[in-house]
Amino acid sequence: MGDVGSIGGNLIETPLQGRVNMASGENICMKGLVDLLAKALVVSAKVIFEDEEEVSSPGNLVFNIAHLKKIIPGFQFTRINDGIIKYVGCLSESSN
Numbered sequence: 001m002g003d004v005g006s007i008g009g010n011l012i013e014t015p016l017q018g019r020v021n022m023a024s025g026e027n028i029c030m031k032g033l034v035d036l037l038a039k040a041l042v043v044s045a046k047v048i049f050e051d052e053e054e055v056s057s058p059g060n061l062v063f064n065i066a067h068l069k070k071i072i073p074g075f076q077f078t079r080i081n082d083g084i085i086k087y088v089g090c091l092s093e094s095s096n
Helices: 002-013 030-041 066-071 080-095
Strands: none
Touching: 002 066, 030 080
C-alpha cells in the first residue's frame, strides 16, 4: 500500500493525462501469487484453471510499467513477496 500512496502522490504533482499501470513490473503467475499468499497466511490453497486452451497465457500477470518508470524514474518498487509479508504482518497486528 505504501507504493500506491507514494506513486499517487507523485502523480498528483505531475501534470499527466492518460492511463498508468501501477504494478511492480515483476512477472508472476497466478499460482505463484497464490502460493506466496498461502505461505504468508499459513494456509493451504490450490489453483485450478478451467478452459485453459482459451487463454493465451494461462495465469500469467505481467503489466507494462514503462510509462510509470518514465514519469517517476527513481521510484523503487517493493518486491511482491516483500509486500505480501508486510501486508500480512499488518493484518496480524490489527487483529490482535
